[in-house]
Amino acid sequence: MKFYQLFSMICCLILGSCALNIEDEEKEEEGNDDSVTQLAWSGETDKFTITSKEGVRLDDPQEAAGTAYLAFPSSSVRNTRWEFGVKLTFNPSANNYARFYLTSSTATLSNTLNGYYLQIGGAKDNVALYRQNENKSVLLASGRELMKGNNSPKLYIKVECDNNGYWTFWTRLESENEYTREKQIRDTSIQSSEYCGIYCVYTKSRCNGFTFHHIQLSNDVATTTDPDGSEEVPDNPDTPDEPDTPEDPDIPSYPEDVRNLLVFNEVMYDNATDGAEYIELYNPSDQMVSIPPFKLLRYVADESGTTQTTTTAVLEPSDGSLVINIPSHEYICFTKSVSTLIKKHKVSGETMIETTKFPRINNEGGYLAIVTNEEQPRLIDKCGYSDQIHTDKKRKQGVSLEKKSPELASAFSRNWTSSKNATGGTPGIKNSQE
Template sequence: MKVYQAFAFLSIFIILFYNCSLPADDEEKGDLKGGDTITPELPWEGEMDKFTINSKEGIHLNDPQEDAGTAYITIPSTSVKNTRWEFGVHLTFNPSANNYARFYLTSSSNILSGNLNGYYIQIGGAKDNVALYRQNGNQSKLLASGRELMKGNSSPKLYIKVECDNNGYWTFWTRLESENEYVKEKQIKDTDIQTSRYCGIYCIYTKTRCKGFTFHHIQLSNDVETNTSPDETPDNPDTDLPDNPDTPELPRDVRGMLLFNEIMYNNATDGAEYVEIYNPTEQAVILPALYLYKMHEDGTIYNTTILQNESPSTPLAIPSKTYLCFTKYFNRVVQKHKVGGENIIIIPNFPALNNNGGYLALSSSKETAPGHTFDTCCFRDEMHTIDKITGISLEKKSPELSSLNKNWRSSKHATGGTPGIKNR
């Protein structure tokens, strides 16, 4: 039997297995009573050591390394047109640009972290919504974006349904656990990719979220009604985005898009140095890396540090009105300042900050050409507003305003700083 025929046979078997065994939509109202007896029986493959699969939860990310990174698993599936995909998702956190998941409806490869051709649903990202994408190689195109139904939810539980009819019209619905019915999100026609070999799950996460994803009640079926009268105004796809679907191009001049907000340069013995930045804009700033410059007073650069995600393949993301902190010692910062750590990124070669003060710059590029610098700032003892400054950070009075010396003060927080969260 040819390989393709074997895949097709297995895919048909899986679809029939799903259809015969899963509860009807009106019987499954979003809880896990009775468990999920079907999902763990499917022929999963991939990074199996990073997941726990059982009848109680379904598929649960459980990275034994307890570190930042990505994880994926797949099952064979050749279904594209005339197919319905349904599944449940539970996150133990509010998704972000550094912590989100994809359910690959179709894929040409069983390695979901590499180049492939396929369609996927993204749960979270720079926005707290569900969206449909098409991926060609290492480029992704946003096809349709849904409501921000997870905004402000620290433990979202939802169900997602996607259909592709014989005419190539893609439609998807979402339903929170608290909702009784599915809500139709968007519809669009796209026939760019017409074959598949796999479907699967792909998680992107920071260190603190390595156990926070669960997928359950996964169902495929092929009784989709062909849409002869689709929506009159389907979404217009976004332009192609390289490497990651949430990575927009920066403007020529990036000044003020990111600002320094807090600096711990004279830490207590049980703490650690760190630098915190803030995104004052109305949009997420997402890029492969940032560059932190240590400078002399005349602007001469004498040290450059690359600030990037703990998983270098994952872009660095700072959502709108959000703080992001960089440090060499994650545990010390979290324990000392009693913060969750979701907005703290470990930089192994984080530079030592001079206790006598200094000058910093934040750039989008290794080059020092005009327009690439987000912000510059000075830090020194004279900028503190109290006498005892060891273990006390310098923080902005107004995060949205420039980094002039008069806009800084000593942290008023009991722990001496507020890394990754709003100044208090």
Template sequence: MKICKACTFLSILIILLYSCALPPEDEKESLEPDSSTSELPWTGETEKFTINTKEGVHLNDPQEDAGTAYVTIPSSSVRSTRWEFGVRLTFNPSANNYARFYLASSSEILSGDLNGYYIQIGGTKDNVALYRQNGNQSKLLASGRELMKGNNSPKLFIKVECDANGYWTFWTRMESETEYTKEKQIKDTSITKSICCGIYCVYTKSRCDGFTFHHIQLSDDVITSTEPDDIPDVPDEPDKPDTPESPEYPDNVRNMLLFNEVMYDNAKDGAEYIEFYNPADQDITVKSLRLFKMRATGEIFSTTILKQEDENTNLVIPGKGYICFTHSATTLIRKHKVDGKSITEISKFPQLSNDGGYLALATDEEHPRTIDTCRFIDWMHDTSVTTGISLEKISPELPSLNKNWHSSRNDTGGTPGIKNS
């Protein structure tokens, strides 16, 4: 009896030890070697990625800050080509955290202007979509199902084919699935040349290591087996979220936007305005901001919400670009001879005192965080006449200190929404 009990105990112990020695299923999957991806001749911002047989191509920005990153490999293939790759994210994608796999590109700098095609993973919808890019403009060609909706760590595989006639087809499958699902098919023959394909990531500070691409395969001279759909030639409508999505603020918002120009004592045929500058290379997308008028003590006595009139439209400030707020965009366009693309009209724009004052820009949150502050007053001008002349930054990227301002040199008295004079 004692021998039987001892054998039983030993058997249980062996089973437990064996079970503990086995890695979790996810860990086993992450350890699968991927020598084909790591051996590809990657170039670009390689210092922002870890590339090895264990992970494939893993974003690992050493700056640990918000930004963009890209790497490319040579590729001249467009027609009769198949692209296959896996993607793993450690978060649910959003308008500020998404990835692109460029199937074809005319430039090795994926963050700039180029002509090409790309697959976007995430964005305003939790799906996979095919785009064509011409210069800095992107056109949605085909939008897939929202297979990542509600998934905080999506893991999927994507396959794309372009046949000899220019029919593009793409499929997706989650790692837990065994069969691909055909998403969409579209004909587009606009771009026929390429020099590379590659990976492009857009991320906030908290997601600077949350992207992994693996098992990347590129096959040319492919004879596709798919038959064209009945009506494959009509591009999908641009993606719109089912409900308006509030983009995330970065973890560190200080100086993500800077005061750049203030018109507080406008001419009779002009209007007051406040302009901000985005010092970063990447665009900033936010739902809204708060503008505070303050006393010298820092006490806030007026709050204005800065947002688009259309509740479904976000504020977008292009990298190295501007956004200008006013109560009358038409007046600024006429007075200062600008196109108005960077001007946003605020119906309740606050009146600025001709005697000067203090301003602060902050996040529109339950507990607002300060982005930038500035002062405006006549003695900051360097001209005797101040009415109808804006105060503008001497160096837009430097802090908004009193000594970094002077009078606008523009003939119209200001430069709302464009580069300072």
């Protein structure tokens, strides 16, 4: 028997009943969840535990921060309903969230792909629908912040795409009796699929805190929307007369005064062979700082004393988050590889942001600046770095430059010295000098 025929038979057995009766769901929760154990999972199976009792649970044996994914074959896009449950053992954040890929052009969900996904958590405590084209994600519709303040959210999600390309999704917490229709949006940019799947982003302390269960797909969605307006929309409280248009992401703007909004606190510019470069910033204020991504500049001074910018990079989180949050008197670390820093410096990684665009910092020394990502950028902070600033003024490969006091000016070279930490640095945590 061909593989696709076998998979079709399995799907028929699994998806035969798709009624959304709450009482039926609660009865099913008490028994086994065979819907996930019978799917043809592939991907990073060593990072998950799949049982009929729990469903699919992230269980990274390395107990480290990172990403993990699983996928199963699915060609469904139009006339399709997706249903699943999610349990988290924590309140999601920009560094701990999950995606359920409704459609994907590849089984490797950590790579570039074309598809649609629902994101559970992130910068907001909500569920949101995205379209991904290659490595760029576009927010299509954002739901209510139903997980706000909830340290162990349990919820159910239902998504439908009708034959005219209208996407609708509903959510309900385990404590709620009915689903809440979140949004409806028409998007027909991607019309084919090869896989569905799960993708988790997590810090070390959340490496086993995600569970997906009762995953079901069906192809009996009624088309209730007509793009040409030739049919009347049925009088259904769950279906609006006019579908919502895409929302602009809720992105905060920079404040009027950005100088020293964040300040440099540590720089690893000459990393060890088993380490990675990074910059650490500090929030000196008494308030949470929430701003959109900003730019990192690297520049050098020429013989005439003027400066020349050699590198410009936008510090955008690799997870697609459009907001950077730094609590009062706390730290945030930017790097190209969070997992490398966690392993090297024995830190949790909860205050780190991984960005694929993190530039290489010249080992010969120079200057760094962070500026707003605006048409006319404004300076936030700047600092200098070189071997001459280190304690013994010799090359210190694998040893970062730390501020003695994060509150003092970054441009004051006497406020910088070599890290005394045994690992060579303190990314995302209090400096060894403080």
